[in-house]
Amino acid sequence: DGGITQSPKYLFRKEGQNVTLSCEQNLNHDAMYWYRQDPGQGLRLIYYSQIVNDFQKGDIAEGYSVSREKKESFPLTVTSAQKNPTAFYLCASSTGSGYEQFFGPGTRLTVL
Amino acid sequence: AQSVAQPEDQVNVAEGNPLTVKCTYSVSGNPYLFWYVQYPNRGLQFLLKYITGDNLVKGSYGFEAEFNKSQTSFHLKKPSALVSDSALYFCAVRAPIYNQGGKLIFGQGTELSVKP
Numbered sequence: 196d197g198g199i200t201q202s203p204k205y206l207f208r209k210e211g212q213n214v215t216l217s218c219e220q221n222l223n224h225d226a227m228y229w230y231r232q233d234p235g236q237g238l239r240l241i242y243y244s245q246i247v248n249d250f251q252k253g254d255i256a257e258g259y260s261v262s263r264e265k266k267e268s269f270p271l272t273v274t275s276a277q278k279n280p281t282a283f284y285l286c287a288s289s290t291g292s293g294y295e296q297f298f299g300p301g302t303r304l305t306v307l
Numbered sequence: 308a309q310s311v312a313q314p315e316d317q318v319n320v321a322e323g324n325p326l327t328v329k330c331t332y333s334v335s336g337n338p339y340l341f342w343y344v345q346y347p348n349r350g351l352q353f354l355l356k357y358i359t360g361d362n363l364v365k366g367s368y369g370f371e372a373e374f375n376k377s378q379t380s381f382h383l384k385k386p387s388a389l390v391s392d393s394a395l396y397f398c399a400v401r402a403p404i405y406n407q408g409g410k411l412i413f414g415q416g417t418e419l420s421v422k423p
Contacts (some may be wrong), residue, residue, distance in 0.1 A: 199350075237415045
């Protein structure tokens with residue numbers, strides 16, 4: 196997990212609330228990614244950013260938003276529009292698109 | 308369309324025996340292939356990658372993988388399994404750069420269980 200931190204480790208949210216998951220990296224990586232992991236479904240790409248102040252939607256972006264104001268930081272907001280937000284969220288970074296990605300420890304979000 | 312298949316949800320191996328975790332892929336162009344391992348409630352750890360060159364790739368913790376272009380496979384192997392190898396293993400392939408910046412496409416994962 197070294198070099199990438201995610202907080203909090205566990206997060207509980209009431210329905211209708213927006214929550215923001217933090218992701219910080221000190222690896223000087225240009226590219227950052229957010230994935231969602233559900234049991235038996237592998238990892239699905241939510242958003243990615245190849246450079247500061249730029250980001251693109253992944254396969255399941257609906258109900259999520261991101262920002263990339265600093266190279267080190269790529270926070271993910273899970274909005275109330277996300278129908279089924281309970282999942283394990285993983286942030287990753289890489290030196291560039293297509294190179295191996297390094298993952299943070301994850302945030303487990305539970306909607307009550 | 309790019310895809311990765313891990314045909315076995317679970318693999319059971321006795322400690323000391325060799326292990327194989329299977330992966331097949333479908334991608335346009337030359338494949339960039341990766342293996343990751345995940346321990347419970349943790350992030351993914353990079354094990355090894357194939358970009359080009361020797362078909363047998365050596366990685367972390369004694370793991371290796373064999374790239375087979377004709378069979379479009381990239382199976383993960385280890386000569387002698389340890390109980391501590393028990394974890395969830397993911398194979399991934401890089402999509403072409405024009406497809407979401409060359410994102411990684413992951414298989415569903417294979418749960419490896421090594422019994423003493």
